[in-house]
Amino acid sequence: MIGLWDTTGNEVVKALAAERRSAGGVASGMALTLIVVVDEKRVREAEAAATIAAAAHPCRLLVVVRSDVERDRNRLDAEIVVGGRLGPCEAVVTRMYGRLALHAESVVMPLLVPDVPVVTWWHGEPPAEIATDFLGVVADRRITDAAQAADPVEALRQRARDYVPGDTDLAWTRIxxxxxxxxxxxxxxxxxxxxxxxxxxxxxxxxxxxxxxxxxxxxxxxxxxxxxxxxxxxxxxxxxxxxxxxxxxxxxxxxxxxxxxxxxxxxxxxxRPLGDELAEELRRLDADQVYAEALGAAAGLTGLDQRPAQRVHVWKDPAEAQRAEAGITAHSGTSGQVPA
CATH class of the missing domain: 3.30.1330 (60s Ribosomal Protein L30; Chain: A;)
Incomplete structure (x- = not known):
């Protein structure tokens, strides 16, 4: 394992290339790139599941951990593991702090394996609209888990409203x-x-x-x-x-x-263990029409599989929403009324 603390995206790319050469060119057999978006407290759980999946589907594993977005100073820490504790795959665990966490694509994009599909898995509650997250837009397949949401059934309805061919959910895998x-x-x-x-x-x-x-x-x-x-x-x-x-x-x-x-x-x-469920979803990289029909029927929507497969990235700054909310709160504290 190589640890890089307070580093840059370029240094991560160079270190991965060097480690790959020393390991004998592992990337030649990669079937896909698996991006895992997870909170710090669940990193080990996600790594264990991804290790099981990678044993069946050789991949480059990119773990994205976003923390402390409000920190004044940006920082990137990374661990690079090739053929080690995370199984036969290449793995890069990145921890992003400060405003850098809102621009994970700047670190992830150079690490994607060329000319192979990309799968993004959110081990936790995903964005309300996956299209607002670049890591969802860049992926050919997007795996969510409604069970991780505060209201799992409503989360499924949101997945139906936001559905684009290529989306799936581990709740579907479990049945x-x-x-x-x-x-x-x-x-x-x-x-x-x-x-x-x-x-x-x-x-x-x-x-x-x-x-x-x-x-x-x-x-x-x-x-x-x-x-x-x-x-x-x-x-x-x-x-x-x-x-x-x-x-x-x-x-x-x-x-x-x-x-x-x-x-x-x-x-x-x-x-089944979480890793087996994830491995099942990695077996197919095309749109799951049966899932789309079941999800649509569950949410009372039709034609989900007829939607355009292309997503458009719409970046939203959470700090703006917080400032707007703070402005409303300050205004209501002055006048006693919340503006419409």
């Missing part, structure tokens, strides 16, 4: 096994589903996407039965036109599949 088991139940029957119920907490984004997926695939309006007895989605119930009922119930790391007239079946339904 891959659910969708596989539900779809597999119809391998031996052609009965039409007329009604469905999803049993889950009201704040579970996976349940919202499951309802959206069932609605988009089956043309029905699934009910959401809220429960406080289970921390995440617990059951999916389907009713068919021929009178059959199918139920898939989570039981720890297993699922119990029940169908009218048949014996219960026990099927694996394991909650």
């Amino acid at each position: 891959t096994l659910w969708r596989t088991l539900v779809a597999g139940a119809f391998d031996t029957t052609e009965a039409q589903v007329t009604d469905a119920t999803v049993v889950a907490p009201r704040t579970d984004p996976t349940a919202a996407l499951m309802r959206g997926w069932l609605a988009a695939r089956l043309g029905i309006d699934p009910r959401w039965q809220h429960t406080d007895q289970h921390p995440r989605m617990h059951e999916v119930q389907l009713r068919c036109a021929n009178g059959d009922e199918l139920t898939l119930t989570r039981d720890d790391s297993m699922a119990i599949f029940r169908r009218t007239g048949q014996e219960d079946r026990h099927l694996p339904l394991v909650r």
Whole structure:
């Protein structure tokens, strides 16, 4: 590992090139560049997940940690790891302080691997509009996690409003096994589903996407039965036109599949590590139309997959918003009224 403290972007590029040469040209086998945006307190967690994903998808890992934007003095610290604790990939962990943190692209752009796709993953709550963040605009794929938001279901609605082909969310990845088991139940029957119920907490984004997926695939309006007895989605119930009922119930790391007239079946339904979920999303670098349809159905929007794939960067200075808010507060303190 090479540590560079209070350095510059040019020095990071030079140090990475030198380390790559000494390691034997690791970059020749890179399939993509993975940009990870994360808070300082969760860096190790994000690194562990990215290490698992990089084992399946050789990549250059760029970890962006933004801190203390209000600091008067800009500072850049960096760690460069090639084939070390972060697995077989090349990794650069950058910590940006002061106004530099608002211009992460000035450090990230020279570090991108030429001619390979770019994926940005926010391990935390992403910007309300990914288009306002350059790290989202430069990416071919953008991975968010609605579960990290204060209101996960509303965060999914925001992802739908802000959706552009290439976006995805780890809440969608977490129902891959659910969708596989539900779809597999119809391998031996052609009965039409007329009604469905999803049993889950009201704040579970996976349940919202499951309802959206069932609605988009089956043309029905699934009910959401809220429960406080289970921390995440617990059951999916389907009713068919021929009178059959199918139920898939989570039981720890297993699922119990029940169908009218048949014996219960026990099927694996394991909650995977974060790194495995991330690796699944890195398998595809094109737009996920099925996700777009499910997200649109969950949010009550249509035509998400028909939107232009190109994003336009709109930079916003958070300091301006803070100054505006401070001005409003000062004005209200003087007059007793907040201007319209």
